[in-house]
Amino acid sequence: MIIFGTKGYLYQLAILTLVCGRCGNPSAHTLRKRVNKFTLFFVPLFPFSTKYLTQCTFCGAEQQVSKEQADQMQRQAVSGGPGSSGAQPYGQSPQHPYQRP
Secondary structure, three states: OOOEEEEEEEEEEEEEEEEOOOOOOEEEEEEEEEEEEEEEOOEEEEEEEEEEEEEEOOOOOEEEEOHHHHHHHHHHHHHOOOOOOOOOOOOOOOEOOOOOO
């Protein structure tokens, strides 16, 4: 008998201050990487699905972003650029780059 299945892993890459596309509040958003791996006898062998997501900490809304967008957001967080977790002057919160108009 062969036992196989999948296992999911969730990695937090960065925390960014963005305006939420759902609730409209300027709040912290977590940038996460979700990886699903194929397992054989409970040993993870190889990833078959990788997704990047942002999640609003105010309302909990999740939005999927591409790998390129996630890399760009992560670079902004590390460099302290717009949208990073640093303090923003009141009324000057950066817009979520993937917000619906």
